[in-house]
Amino acid sequence: MSKILTKKKIPLGRYRHYKGNEYEVIGLATHSETQEAMVVYRPLYGEGGLWVRPAAMWNEILEKDGKIVRRFEYLTEKKVATEPELDTVDLLQDLKTLLQIKTVNGDAGEITAEAPLGTGINEALNFVLLRGQSFGMRTKNCDGYCGYVEFGEGPELVAVTTHIDTVAVGEDWTVPPFDLTIDGDTIYGRGVLDDKGLTMVSLYALKALKEAKVSLGKRVRLIIGGDEEGGNWACMNRYKQTEEVPACSFSPDSGYPAIFAEKGIMNIILEKELGHQTPALVFSGGGQINSVPDAAQAVFNGQTFEAKGKSAHAMEPEKGDNAILKLAAILTAEGITHPILTLLERATTTGFGIDLSDSVSGALTLNPAIVQVDENKAVLRCDIRYPVTLKSSDVVAPIKKATADLGFCLEMDHDVKPLHVDKDSFLVTTLQQVYQDCTGDMAEPMVSGGGTYARAFENSVAFGGGFPGEVNTCHQTDEFWSIESLEKNFEIIVKALAVLAQ
Structure with a gap:
């Protein structure tokens, strides 16, 4: 939790529990051992007595029968708002x-x-x-x-x-x-x-x-x-x-x-037509260009391979776990060779020659987001966030140079200027x-x-x-x-x- 956020205050007075009974808050206290904020209250029914409950629980909002309710609703006279208020x-x-x-x-x-x-x-x-x-x-x-x-x-x-x-x-x-x-x-x-x-x-x-x-x-x-x-x-x-x-x-x-x-946002497509290969590799993963892929699947020579990752926003790929890259590493370790696996091995900012940054906005980020491979074609779609002082051409040229020997065609699918x-x-x-x-x-x-x-x-x-x-x-x-x-x-x-x- 951010240190900027502070817990909501609990006014003294009369409250109704969402189940119907009413209570009066008579004070706030601090737990001597845990320093937790506590509410001191008494029931307005039965034998009464004094009770304490954690303030966080008192303030809770919950769902009951499909309806959002407060655990304890403050019973105060409804007045015309003179300051902006949120319900x-x-x-x-x-x-x-x-x-x-x-x-x-x-x-x-x-x-x-x-x-x-x-x-x-x-x-x-x-x-x-x-x-x-x-x-x-x-x-x-x-x-x-x-x-x-x-x-x-x-x-x-x-x-x-x-x-x-x-x-x-x-x-x-x-x-x-x-x-x-x-x-x-x-x-x-x-x-x-x-x-x-x-x-x-x-x-x-x-x-x-x-x-x-x-x-x-x-x-x-x-x-x-x-x-x-x-x-x-x-x-x-x-x-x-x-x-x-x-x-x-x-x-x-x-x-x-x-x-x-x-930062500038660029989506690129790297595509290669494949000659007839036996056995063929079928490889797919990812679904949204601006998300780190959390799952990938492949079939080679009748054997199925899978990898699980963790999704994250493409602007912060380091916070995710890219399932496409994980599965590519698994397939390579199995001794499988394929142009898409070579491409994915290079699909880092260093490997693509785009380890770029500026003093205003920091480093470029790369997210290999979607892969689609069958016996006829291999396609990789990447999301790139580039520094504000650069142009898209500063990014495209190094990638073309770094992948020229692999025979992939590069197409810019999307480019939003910084x-x-x-x-x-x-x-x-x-x-x-x-x-x-x-x-x-x-x-x-x-x-x-x-x-x-x-x-x-x-x-x-x-x-x-x-x-x-x-x-x-x-x-x-x-x-x-x-x-x-x-x-x-x-x-x-x-x-x-x-x-x-x-």
């Missing part, structure tokens, strides 16, 4: 519904005229927009590609950008991936962090600002995309064709503090100040290997999601997030929007 229970209930809609990029249901990215994407998009309407805000579905929720008046627009599509689930989940599972302060599900959770946090931030009648001089908009994980960003391309571009924006799809630069915003710009310094005010952390702005919607607009950066010291579970099995982190993100996003929209 965590309502947010989690909405997040549960959103997680139950399968929105895997490239596998989100039938493609139709109304749902060009899949029926799941359109259903999820409409759910978020309907919630925005129920909160009294203006909404628009942009032909099933993206949409927005907006409130306020003024000539200028400030935006927060998120996405509702996810990467594939992968293997070995211990909880249902397309649902919300709550375990203490931890919530699980595909997209709970990347990026459905932060979509709902951002929506509730707009709701809170509106209900608290915070004085703003600009309109505030949540832009929701449906095609972020695939890298093509048809959603943002569609948005910019007809919709208003924000004067400034940020994307809570990365981490804190502010991300002033994002993002680099001046650290001293108004946007970055403002977001940094908000972060410091909310956390007390004086960390400097950072560089990321991730690719966020910050690249879609001018004067935009990534800001939000994970805190320093937190485990990043994006794209991983059993993706999880803490409720405490969710609530802290709400606080920061509310303040950031309020300051930028003054």
Whole structure:
């Protein structure tokens, strides 16, 4: 857990347990041996008496009969909000519904005229927009590609950008991936962090600002995309064709503090036509270009080989365990020779001649993500994140040279130029100040290997999601997030929007 996060306070007063009985909190205490925070309370029924319970348990949110509830609900008079407030229970209930809609990029249901990215994407998009309407805000579905929720008046627009599509689930989940599972302060599900959770946090931030009648001089908009994980960003391309571009924006799809630069993202395909080989090697692994592959399979001479790895985001391949590379090493150790195995042996930054870095954004990363080999063809797809001061040609040329003797053709399938915003710009310094005010952390702005919607607009950066010291579970099995982190993100996003929209 990040040291930045602090446990939520428990006010004194009357509470109702989710099973119905009422209690009064009369004080807070500290366990003399463990230093654990404790709640001192008495039942308001029966013989009463004084009891203690761990504060963490008192604050718990859980699920009962499909409904999200607090273990103990504070019984206080409902007042009109004068400061932006979050109803965590309502947010989690909405997040549960959103997680139950399968929105895997490239596998989100039938493609139709109304749902060009899949029926799941359109259903999820409409759910978020309907919630925005129920909160009294203006909404628009942009032909099933993206949409927005907006409130306020003024000539200028400030935006927060998120996405509702996810990467594939992968293997070995211990909880249902397309649902919300709550375990203490931890919530699980595909997209709970990347990026459905932060979509709902951002929506509730707009709701809170509106209900608290915070004085703003600009309109505030949540832009929701449906095609972020695939890298093509048809959603943002569609948005910019007809919709208003924000004067400034940020994307809570990365981490804190502010991300002033994002590395270039390149996907390459190395392909070779094979002559007739006996026996032939059949080799497959990976499914998502921006994830470290967690499984690979091969068949050679009637014998089956498998390897298991660990998924991770392609921007941090060192945090995963690449199953394709593991299986290639196993096959080579068995004495099997094949052009794809030679290529995979070289598929490192050193082997490809791309051990490159700069002083602004650090080292290039390489993720051999997808392999497909049969008797006719061998194909390897790689995800590369390159430093902000380099061009894609600085990367392609060395790879071609390093693999020339193997006969593979190289094709650039995707190239997103780096993002680099001046650290001293108004946007970055403002977001940094908000972060410091909310956390007390004086960390400097950072560089990321991730690719966020910050690249879609001018004067935009990534800001939000994970805190320093937190485990990043994006794209991983059993993706999880803490409720405490969710609530802290709400606080920061509310303040950031309020300051930028003054």
